Amino acid sequence: MQSRSILTSLCLFALGSLQASAADIAAGKEKAELCTGCHGENGISQMENTPSLAAQPDQFIQWQLIFFRAGTRKNEQMQPIVEQLDNNDIRNLGAYYASLQPPEKKADDDSDLSAKGKQAAAGRRCASCHLDSYAGTKAVSRIAGQREDYLLKALRDYKSGARAGGGMAAMAEVAYSLSEEEIEALAHYLAHL
Structure with missing residues (x-):
């Protein structure tokens, strides 16, 4: 239980430091090239069971990347990618995906x-x-x-x-x-x- 509390504190500290300086959307777009294969062009996934990231809130993207990087959220495809990300990358990716337009509304067939x-x-x-x-x-x-x-x-x-x-x-x-x-x-x- 104490290790979980320490991990949570570290994540909160990391997120706080991520927000300390301005994000660079252009750098986030460049880094997002790593993500396009699964999460799609402009953050709109075409891959089954893979979320679209377009228009996700900035902090949500940052938190999820931190959880993946810390190992508290696990995914075999994500782990090798998040290991390469530093705090600036995470901040920039959050800003980039938040800046995108959401997926177009789909016709409701039911x-x-x-x-x-x-x-x-x-x-x-x-x-x-x-x-x-x-x-x-x-x-x-x-x-x-x-x-x-x-x-x-x-x-x-x-x-x-x-x-x-x-x-x-x-x-x-x-x-x-x-x-x-x-x-x-x-x-x-x-x-x-």
Whole structure:
């Protein structure tokens, strides 16, 4: 427990120092070339189970990169990349992805499922963290317009406890009580916002 507290303190210190100087969006765009293969051109993923990063809040991107780099969030594809990133890279990547336009809204092919998802989102008070627009803020992710398959994966990972990182406690609590039908409805609804 003490090592977790120390790690959290180090992460908070690292994030604080990241925000101490101005980010360089152009440098972030250059560094993002490493990310394009999975997260797509202009941060819009075309790869299954891989999130779009376009228009994610700056602090959210920074936190996730810090969690990956510290090993508190694990992903085989991300680990070798984040090991190469210094604090300036993380700050610049956060600013770059936050500056991009979000993915275009997709036509909703199942309005009944979206209605169930909207009801589940209201019942779980998703907007209290992700905002009414689900665009996220500060260290809270943008979930509006995110890939549906990725939202399904993320919700299932939170429910099972497989995912850790920012918001873990809140998301685990919310996701734990979701039925599979609610997970599918939420993912569909949010992906089509």
